[in-house]
Amino acid sequence: MKSIQLKSLGFLFLIVSQYGHSQSKKETVATKPNVLFIAIDDMNNWASAMGGVAKTPNMEKLAKAGKLFTNAYCVVPACNPSRVAIMTGVRPETSGQYTNPGNFRDLPGNANRITLPLYLQQNGYEAIAAGKIFHNGRGKGTEPDPQSDPQSWNYQFPNDVGTKGHQLYLDKNNQAKWLEGAMYIEGMDSRKPEYLSKFGVWGVTPEKKEETADWKNAEFASNYLGEKHDKPFFLAVGLFRPHSPQIAPQEFFDMYPLESIQVPELPENDMDDIPEIAKTNFSSKFVELVKEKGQLQKATQGYLASMSFADACIGKILEGVENGPNKDNTIIVLWTDHGWQLAQKERWEKFSLWKQSTNSPLIIKYPNMKNPGESTNQAVSLLDLFPTVLDLSGIEKPDFLEGTSLVPLLTDANYKRKEPAITTYEKGNISVEKNDWNFIQYKDGSEELYNHATDPKEFKNVIKVKENQAIIKELRAYVTKLKNK
Template sequence: MKSKINNKQMNNFNKVKIIFLALVVVVFITSCKSKSSTPKEQKKQPYNVLFIAVDDLNDWTGFAGGHPQTQTPNMDKLAQQGIVFENANCAAPLCNPSRAALMTGFRPSTSGIYGNESELRDSPVLKEALTIPQWFSKHGFFTTARGKIFHTANGPQADTISWDKWVKEIGDYGNVKKVPGFMINGIPKGEADVNFDWGPTDGLYEETRDYLNAKWTADQLQKDYDKPFFLACGIYKPHLRWYVPQEFFDKFKEEEMIIPEINENDFDDIPSSAPKPQKNYYAAKKYKKQQAAVQAYLASINYADACVGVVLDALAESKYADNTIVVLYGDHGWHLGEKLRYKKATLWEEAANMPLIIKVPGLTQAGSRCASPVNLLDLYPTLSELCGIPSNPENEGNSIVPLLEDVNTDWDIPSLTTVGLNRHSLRSRKWRYIRYEDGQEQLYDHDVDPMEWTNLANDPKYQTVKDKFAKYLPKVNVNPVPKSYIRKND
């Protein structure tokens, strides 16, 4: 019996069969690839942010090279993994206005927060302002913090409303040995500011305040989250008083400490509006405590570095290591005898410049350095852009993502630092220009004068340089809000 299907029909049938089988194979392969693809291939993981603030930290770190005897292995390790901004400047060389500016994105000249006494929300401009954590929370992040991120770790100036979860700081640094009539550092009482003091304590490292903050932060990195997080850790030291456990003082021999190079004729060409030499300097010199002050500051930095290490080690061991941005910064710089002063609150390099490291997995080149001038005010828009959330149109800083992508990007925006009403400093790669409320000026060429010893402002040949800077000065300077002044002992 002959088949009812002829050869032509059979050929057509086979073609259809082959096409059908090919489609089945394609669908099967596609399905397998989809099932076997990694989460990263399916959807890029959102960035988290680990935000570490170290109070009163100047460039006396290993990675910044500010002092040859410092010991900061943990911060140095982070610097090798991210970008060091060598020319980073604060918005204000004082804790409260610096942090208010950084966390809100508004300059001191806009908010009127110039000193340490005011609460951030005292400013009409900042009363309803969305801080960085509030902005991130609004756009889908879980935000939490412990330690000094705003001006204080606890209390009204901590701005606890900024966080989805705020955690109270606890602990101290141990006890010091007191001698009647003298400060702990051996200077007679009354000859230096009451908080310009230092000395080893009997405290156990694992029971101290900053360690407990670091340990809390480390513990948060072991938790599971159903949304990206913004996690902040505030380290209080090396803020005065320099009271840290004995073990950290033991690493630095007082008699071997190298003190900064100091020019006691430095004020010969400095205008009268500038800050004056300070009694702390003369007391330390009179009682031969300059090396002891260096020892105490380096001991406090080493203590802070150990605490930072607790956090960074926890991140490295966590499942968030590959998708967490790390930002580590000092809130401003610090004088240790330069300009015949200790402390901060000036517009010179020592007070305005501070460490800044940013590590962005998959973006920043490990171990790179950037010499372009940047400002802590830039962190708000930068982190917003990195994390893919809208920019806050009220931010007065600039996103430095282009510099994170390529440290050699052309960047000619001077960095502005303000201390008080109409008192400003602008820093470029080469110059620092300072202008006071009465119009008096200072100008320093950092290519040849990194210590800022020679004021060029009165030399007519530099008028064009000053004119270029002048256009970056704030056009409007808001009067100080109530209580916003620079306290004597700050």
């Protein structure tokens, strides 16, 4: 099929996009736009597009051409279940995939579960992947990694993810050198290192930008986007940085001189009003050592450098759209699977229900978009991406989807969303984000409440404030409904 210029079909496209009218298969194939997913691993809200300190000019450029969701939240603050929720359109309470270990396909009810790329294939699309979209990338092997969900794709680019150089920062026991042996587990596999003691490193890769796996995945996507295709396509490209280890080419470290790095604000009494169940997790000891051994400034530098490296890869991908034949008929959705913490509330990485862990940069751009460059601060969920893509593509939505289309927010600047964004971390721990509030209830019944209008960094738990009882009751009802589902 020749490249479609949707400008000439603008009226039809607008009708289909806004109202989701179904079409016959023949009509749908004739007018469907392409879809580009750019998935970023572990990038938090420090992006400059969101007012943060990281230098991300390509994300800024895309936000000016599309719509930025500053208050988007992951479904689960962990890579595997977050991506499963996005790609299946259902919550962990439905799929059973609550945590990182395991393949969702092995859980009851998931063997034949329809994913977004599979559903689009059923509606005339070609589904192509590069890098990490599900929990793992395809890899370079003869057979694709099972956790890349190979049954979802017509083709996966055979490549690794991230950058090389990790081993340069490890000691003989595969633990971060800077730890000086502080986190060895005695008596286990010859003092086997823990996850964070192995991957909690930051530094320069000996690779040039163009030699890295992330760049090669971006380059593959850019080349694919620069070509004409006989069918509409769903192209998903996943960038591994800034996921740990934070290793990036020298040019990106040069953007952040160490002496200029400001570490996150960490009040000494920040955990005083936190329920006992949430005071610590497996990363808390690691956070203590990061601070004790003077590594927080270096870690922050590594994270920012990795963010800028990922942004450069984004720029390479977008070149393929801008300079190719698909510029005017491609929907672009840029998302990150969750946020990331650097010692905030005694946590490292993700795995919590606080905003720094759950807030996920999200940008959507589509053909004939009204009012590009606007942003919205209304709370939305990454669960909403599956139905949104279908609405924008004029494809009828299946009944199993549990998210809510973002098309009303995309097309009407005055639209007020009723649905909250709900995040689950392990079974029974749930966060509800709505308007300026973050309500958290843990499996033992303990609770937290934060008002982002007055406390955007969530330093003060206001669950006991009498004036907040009405909003607590409203948000608690969403938790009760989900638990009783």
